[in-house]
Amino acid sequence: MRSADRILVGWTALFLGAWTTASAQNAVLKGYVRDQLTGERIPYANVILAGTPLGTAANDVGFFLIDVPPGRYSLRVSAVGYSVKDSTIHIDAVRAFEANIALTPTAIETDEVVVDAHLRTETTADQPSVHFLERSELTTVPATSQPDVLQSLGILPGVVSTSDVSSKFHVRGGSGDQNLVLLDGIKIFNPFHALGLYSVFDPDIVRHVRVHTGSFGVEYGGRLSSVITIQSRTGREDRFSAQANVNFLSTKLQMEGPVANHSSFFLSARRSVFSRTISRLTHTNLPLQFYDVFAKATFESESGVKIDILGLLTDDRLAPGEEDYPHFAWSNQVAGLTVSGLLSDRLFTQASVFTNGFTHTQTTSSAPTTSSVAESGVRAQATYYAQDRSLYYFGFEFTFPVIEYIVTNNLGERVRLYSIPPEASIWAGYEDTFKGGLTLSAGLRGEVGSMFRRGFRTEYLQPRITVAKSLTATVRAKISYGRITQNLATLTNEDDVISIVDPWIEVPQYLRSQIADHWVAGVDWQAGLTTAIGIEVYAKRFSSLLVYNRRKVDELDPDYISGKGIAYGVECLLRTNPRPFDFSCAYSLSWVEVNNLGLTYPPRYDRRHSINVVGTWTVSQGLSVTARWQFGSGFPYTQTNGSYYRLTLKDAIPGPFYHETGELFSVYGKKNAARLPSYHRLDAGVSYEFSVFGSFEGALNITLLNMYDNKNILYFDRKRGSRVDNIGFFPSASLTLGF
Template sequence: MRTRAPHIVLVLSLLISLASYISKAQTADIYGVVTDSLTRQRIPLANVTIIGTGRGAASNNVGFYLIPKMAPGTYEVVVSVLGYIGLARKAILREGQSLELNFELCSASIEVQEVIINAPRKRLETETSTSVHVLEKQDIKMIPVAAQQDLLQSLKILPGIVSTSDVSSRFYVRGGAGDQNLFLFDGIRVYYPFHALGIYSSFNPNVVDKVEVYTGAFPPGFGGRLSSVVNVSTRDGRADGLSGQASINFLSAEAELEGPAFDNSSWLINARKSVSSKTFSNIAGQNIPLSFYDATIKLSTQPGGVKKFDVTFLSSGDNLLSGSKDEPDYSWRNNGIAITGSNLPTGRIFLQWVIFGSVYSADRNAKESRTATSASTSVKHYGLRTTATVYTSQEDLYFFGFEFGFPSMEYKFVNPAGAQQEIASSLVEPLVWARYQSKLGDMQLDAGVHVEVGSLLHGGKPLDEIQPRINLSYPVMGSWRAKSSFGRFTQRMLTVENEDDIVSIFDAWIRVPEGLPTQQADHYVLGLSGNLAEQAFLNLEGYYKHYGSLVVYNRDKLQASDPDYIQGTGKSYGVELTLRSKVAWLDLYGAYSLGWALVDNAGLVYYPRYDRRHHLNLMVAGHPAKGLNATLRWEFGSGFPFSQTVGYFDQPTFTNTLPGQFELDTRVPFMMLGEKNAARLPAYHRLDASISYDIRLLDFDVSAGLNILNVYDSKNLFYFDRITGRRVDMLSFYPSASLTIKY
């Protein structure tokens, strides 16, 4: 048998190659890319249709499409996508030959309201899958925010995403912790995507092309996190000529330049810098001496055919420097680079690859603080990722991929005893995946497997690390489709933070401690979506997440030798409803979530602080005149859990009684807390409004905007200071303005 095995493999390979050759010799393929005729930007999710045949395809994330196994002949091929004028071209196919047919589409003059609701580019991804949302640049700009537009703040309108503070862009997805979210920026893994205090993200919306948000059961190829994926794709610079813009608001100033570099190439530079820490202080309601910057640089080239290469560089930094010697200073830095490429090396295999590197570092200088100690942390992550798409037939797509990642983490701190401590670790994270998409009768199948090879090599359980991912979609009536998904996920890294902290300022990443299993979760999702009317789309989903293993604090730690962490479990479940509609020049959006989250820490079962029972977002966007846009957004959320203070007792200090009389000891009050997170804060509600006007003056495009947050000045409780009893509310009535000039 051993001697025959290689021969059998060789024969099978020859037969497969021969069958492919015969099939291709009798048929022909049509392939190409869809681009913007002006900017040369690739257009994803464009509909490519061969008239009169029922055949077609959608362009992928880099604008590539392929329609295999067409009979020889003459055809008319039509491409259409929202925001562009459709284009038809004649195709003459000859037996055994592939035809490259590229399309350059002219942008259509459309109003923003046509993007939010009709959104066929998004519907291609969301109508057959669960737990996926696609936002584009126009969507992000529609949502009112404080001082400046922000990508992660905009995601809070999506169902299943909650934040414990309206002055923070940090969020929690379907009952998962904050460190269970994976952030990708053109393939760069970003470990801290926030500016200081989490008020804003370091992703500038002006460089974003689209954002894919997976809130559960995400497909193979995404791993290392338990809850969600935020996959940000940036746009290319304009290839038709030099262009630029400058903008300023109460918080920051921004400048952007873009233009052609050389043949079929373009560049983009965007930089943003804070201009006043007073704005931060006004937003947060306390003195915050904060400054920040971020910058994005991208070079894109399309040397010919369907080839494309990009280089993206991301950099951001923050400083929180207090004038008081009793308050710590903080600093954060993020730097990353991604080199990406795509090509069609063989007839029906499309290859995409990315080489990436990311460095995150943070420092805390305690100075003379009595409540904090000095600490520093860093994460370095370098890797290579490759994905191959195999086009075998009209109904079948195969995806294969691998990734080699090399993250290293370092955390230095001073413990309560004053001793310097260091936790350092390096991981090797190879992973592979395979995915199959097909149409079986009326049912659409998207199934695959994701294998965390690195965890397997380090003793991980095969049933945890060999992870099935499956999504099924079936038409039930008219436009209505029933959907279901399942996925298994693991995570080998976590942040060191107190889960009860109101605001987390310093995040340090460590690996799962030795002796504890990798964190693991299973996602189950059921959905139903369809059109209530011609201009009304509804999506209903129910989910259940089982956390088979979590890393939780050891609340029974008494001795220094006791472990800091132990294994816990958890679960979350709920229902989400999304409704999009259009009435005349108004766009209507509503999202409601009903959810529960529970953590089991060695028998102590409690609701985590981000558990929110009810969450409702309502938004209406109006476009009454050319260039004039207005938005109203109302948000309601039931109260978050917290532990009540039930009393105090005087704790001896033994600082002035040894030796001596104990009755003369100076004692300090010690707080006693009730059952963990058994009480709830009051409900939260807020109305935000924004209005903008775009006009062309001379050779400049001018945009002026006004945002008002908390229009009716709702007094939403943030927390009570347990020491002083002072009430601290969230953001009060806050107006802000912006001005952008583009040429």
Template sequence: MLSTVRHISSHIVLLAVFTVVSWAQTGDIRGVVTDSTNGERIPFATVQIRSINRAAATNINGFYLISNVPTGSHEVQVSSIGFKRGAKKVVVGLGDRAAADFALAPEPVEVSEVVVTEKAKRELTEINTSVHVLESRDIKAMPVVLQEDIFRAIQILPGIVSTSDVNAHFYVRGGGGDQNLILLDGMRIYNPFHAFGIFSIFDSDIIKTTEVYTGAFPPGYGDRLSSVVNMTTRDGKASGLAGKASLNFVSGKVQVEGPASDQFRWLFSGRKSLFGNSITRAFHKDMPVSFYDWFFKFKREEHESEAQLGVEMFQSGDDLHSVRSTDPDYSWRTSALGITASGLVDDRLFVDAIGFRSIFEAARVAKDGSQTTPMSTKIEEAGVRANATYYTDSHNLYFFGFEFNFPFTEFNLINNGGYLRNVKGSTASVSTWIRYQATIDRLKLDGGLHFDIGSLFTRVAGAEVIQPRINASYALDESMKLKASFGRFTQQFITVNNEDDVISIFDAWIQVPEELRAEQADHYVLGFDVNLAQSLSTTVQVYYKNFRTLVSYNRDKVDQADPDYVNSKGRAFGAEFLVRYGVPELDCYAAYTVSRSEIDASGLVYPPRYDRLHTLNILAVWHAGDALDATAHWEFGSGFPYSQTIGYYDRLRFGSAFNSGWVGETGTPYIRIGEKNAARLPAYHRLDLSVTYRFTLAAVKSSLGFHFINVYDHQNVFYFDRKTGQQVDMLSFFPSLTLGAEF
């Protein structure tokens, strides 16, 4: 026995010595990749050492690390979409940690390598089956309805639908609108829309990159069932003061940025509504809305250690003052404050952290004489989020982190009977995660666990505490890849609204009642990616989403003792097809989705309001030289479900037998609704065109954009008025103009 122990011990010692010697014969190369014109760090750039067949990608902070590089001189090459390639010789000594920073010069999109193919290659290397990365140029390529909007841009992605032209609310793979996690630099934003959801509260010019996960997202994200929209903002220009201004039919915008010193930089952007009647003309309805939003960021950067510290603030507000005295007024407010830190805390450990406070509040104010009752909602949250990445000798990656959130919710409603309903709640939402990425020959694995620790203290422990997530991809050859993903997800907070409402005025967030199980869903995804040619790529994915637990209104509620909500279930499944084609003068994109979703609420099975069987988006961007771009976007969608009006009846309301006159009463007319969501609206289709011309006027770079929405003026049905039976349409033909200038 003793000899066996000695034998094992000797092997352990020899292994340790070999590891130390091996590390001493190698070193690391690390650094950051930036834009040479403004100092902005470039995420998702590819860093390669071809001589040893090693590569890495920069993270969201533009940082990269290639470990265990043999000693000697190596040529390191860097490439990123829209930038010229960079290369430099780097000498690695014994146990050295060589620094190699790169500043890449921008390159016009139309003369760079085939952008669509390069983007497909980047996403091809991702293990996740359902991730899309959007940059500023992707948003600007879309025709503008009222103004540039990141949420309208992502709706061309497969699996994402919106129920109308009137608002930018979106639904992902059969999930509800409250099942999307919206992050701004790691801060949770509960209401990302301006009034009535007509467009998002985020100015696209402050966004550096946007990651959109439509399913099976990594362990670092939780408390949502359907999708993640992770937006990273720009840091501001590192050299020289710069600014831009723009004007459109709805609002004006000013953005200013620049350095405060060698280590400090800042950025400010603000928008304000100017022409409220444009919204009225666009939607053919009196909507006297005024709005604003602004963003400020202050960043400090340590050039030697790659560390960054920052403070950022965001606020938006909307007010609607109704013209008629019988209509209520509305107000919406969203604000967020964050303190960020990132950098190496050890030789191979990179940490990205943020502490934040986020608030959303909205109110419906009833006027004197109005039959509408007051209503208000508020959610206030403070939190800390940290994510760490550890780079190993074997070139695999470990990720781990935590998030502590302390949300407080309040919902006040005075019902038609004059009774005040006040719902308050506060809790501690605590989660941690671990994640591991490995490469085994042609197989890439990305797996981990998300732990919803907070649910242990708020409800019965169960499957929602431990949530496995796994993504795998297998390269058949250099151009083809098979992918598979699985993930389990839970959600503790939901919105209080009527799913049958055509437009949700505002969403009141509440915590899932403790007597109910949290919402749960399992995602199953299979994918196939292939580059058919240098300029042509395609992606095919099939998915199944099992909503194991949902929270629905209790349709059997009779008296006050009955619960307001009950658990239900559902499912969604479909197939998505994505084709990209690109040559220097022309970029084309086509996405088709066939899908189905349904909800089972206590035996009542029906498709939700946002269920769309067929969706097709075709986008073409023509680069006519350096100064002119032309875009065409055509969208088709099969009709959304709705509940038909099948008749009317008079309901007798018996009052006092002595003075109500009930004997001769004819009753109050009521509408009789048919089977829930059993009918479908007519199919939707629309063509949008836009032309952008760039020019220089008195040394000021300027741009002029012409946008034409619904060019052939198709009457897309929004809804049928239940009282009159009249058809109400969405946007008709609507031209708009944008004017921009920058210095």
């Protein structure tokens, strides 16, 4: 029997065995968790029956289901930003008890003692390497002029950004294109605005961000290093509300409100105002423009079936006025429809149809460079809540991205790459809790599209397994393994410090898919009600990576080959929030190495030490002060050891080669063998919320970036012989008014 067959049979047996272990019947406690004010569902709320080991976390649309023996219980529900809700319930035998729970935002009832559900969620989650970021956290992290979702990820351990002018990030030694960014389950191929300064996600459209930095579940695939699931907000069901915001870089209008019973809309539009603010202040042309529009409508039936329709449009223009500089334009068009609800008593389903497109044009004096990805697809996942409290989940996703890239190459020839790789996958998983607090989560993902496209290989059957065990009442250990493949990659010159837009291509079919194996082990310690400490070690082996063919000589040699790589490290995260303070400290120690045909080197984003400290002091209701200090050891770079004039021999085959002047060429040292100076800076922000004329609410945010004006090098311009630093001391402010 081949090894692949053995794996398949083994996993099938595991599932069948697990399925047949159903135990005696219990009553069912199920329902949704909502915001008491807006009616919005609250994802990942903790639902526990106090005094018992029974409990669960609501799913991403606020649904929960617990099998409980008949009896009287104290039901305790908590979620980040909400007061804990305690209620007593009496459950009869063999009966479904529906509990729709409304939580009150803590901003309304500040006197109430709140168990930090955030800490509880992260430390009790059975999956390691998962981080949760609420909208409130996204908006408090000081950022350039206005908060940003993807820039805020930098406070998490294992997440590295290579510059201040980029939202692009690298997770645990992965390249920038190895991050799967999902907006309500829809892939966003280029989630960045101009220069990556902002992402296309305004924090105010975000309900919740879940970040998987390693060994993610079977429902995710196609990207080797991380999954960022961004769940958008739904509109308020209680009343109409509008909000306007203006800051140095952009202005925004946001509206939401009810449409009919249990239905709402949400609309947010943002546009850059560079040319009217900073450009006038500094008399400098800042040739950036962008806008984004997000719209969402939500309908919900009495039975809890929820339909979400969303759209996202983004557009960017970068048009330097100087000659010889190309003009860039790129846009995203996203639309999707999601239906979720209980298909039967115990089967919760979510199904989506979606379409998304990304186009990019780079115009120069010669022919333009264009790239695009257009994708339509369907995705469905079902979760079966078995009577023995185990979970079975299965799903599929089928998309067929149409990828095109047209460029004029270094020889002046027009090259067109066009492909329609099937991105189809199916998965099934199982999750159960055993005696002694042992939790097993195992699943198998099959990359069906890759099997059709590239032939069957064992790497397209991807086991994912996580085991978690409570060592004490407050300490939980986790260990996890997962294999992931990736067939799409961006065409970035790996030595570029900043790229404006990264075109996507399919990994050439003559190569293996990119493959990564993740191993993670960690311990979480809930050190009291308001403090949690987590330590994780990880290793990620890239057994196939798309790299330049460094032995390429001519057209008979491929541009790219499969390289190898490894990333490993340790991460520590401390979170504590003794009121009125909220404090987190993340430290990462990591190593990354890429092997290209025997040449090993650290990639440009290899950062050995990384520290992020964020503290928030809620001075009084509506007034908070946040400070963030970050430190990162230097990134690798390649030194130049001299120059010479290199001959091109264009007229020397045959001919007098010695008459040629040649072109100036730099002599480089060993690739990425040196390190830039370390990076550190302190940011602070003050947020003040106020009321005007009774019904109007406002928020004033003042942010001071790089308060001590540290000169953090971005790169050295070798052509001009000058150093380019990251952002220096930069004050900014934003004002929001709404009702």
